[in-house]
Amino acid sequence: MSIRVVVADDQELVRSGFSMILDAQPDIEVVAEAGDGAEAVAAVRLHAPDVLLLDIRMPGMDGIEAARRVCSASGCRVVMLTTFDLDEYVYDALYAGASGFLLKDVRRDDLVHAVRVVAAGESLLAPTVTRRLIADIVRRGRTAHGVRAGAPAARLSARLSALTAREEETLRLLARGLTNAEIAASFVVSEHTVKTHVSNVLSKLALRDRVQAVICAYETGLVVAGEGEGEGEGY
Structure with a gap:
């Protein structure tokens, strides 16, 4: 059974790049993409994915509010996407219920591994900043x-x-x-x-x-x- 994923980022190249990498895996299926928080929440409601990759900073509804809504209303696991490993918004994301975060320059293999880890019920924090x-x-x-x-x-x-x-x-x-x-x-x-x-x-x-x-x-x-x-x- 495939791991169902929604990728949400306001940058189309980031969205499509992550989606292509994940969709190429035999055990992962990208069921939808979203360009902002509201679209991400709607996509989770419609497709009931296992994992949501969610950009923290987006226009309209940002990733923090989207994570809060998704985590309070579903069992979908949320991984925040950020440019900086100590992004101030990461703190709010964890309190909103996110299972961790990834840097946008993450390596291909680490991205795939992260989705599998979170889908299995584990949490994900960049090793250099956990404690x-x-x-x-x-x-x-x-x-x-x-x-x-x-x-x-x-x-x-x-x-x-x-x-x-x-x-x-x-x-x-x-x-x-x-x-x-x-x-x-x-x-x-x-x-x-x-x-x-x-x-x-x-x-x-x-x-x-x-x-x-x-x-x-x-x-x-x-x-x-x-x-x-x-x-x-x-x-």
Whole structure:
């Protein structure tokens, strides 16, 4: 079964280029393209894709508002497209429910890999900015937004008590940017076991994905900005 994708960007060359690369894959199908946020939201409603590649800066309805609407009304996974790896709008995109972001100069193979990763339920952040990005969200005092709509940090703090000791440690390591493989090595268990721990964390905290779990860890004080710097890099 193919991964269904919508590509939304106000630059036609970017849209068509990404679409051509993805459509050439045997397991990926681009079901629609969109030139602005409103078109992207409409395309998701019409085609029910698995993944939406969404430009952050577009005329009319921008990518942030489009992501917020898509994530609140569907199970479609959103990956934001940006020109700069520390684009200020990336913070708002994560709070809107996006599963991560890609730079527009992404390599062909990395673009394809990203779509597959997100479609499989994982989250995607550029390796060079994972911990720095989340820590900066906290330093900017963005807690007023909450980790997700209707889930303020205080409520999530109370839910942390439902986690087992191993699940809580898994959340800490996620927040420090470690991959499943690195967490598995730290625990001396299989990656499958780590995936189970991550799934349990998301379920118990009622979070959408790993990105939201990382934000939760910082906003609830489970992990302090700057703590554990130098550990793991990767998606």
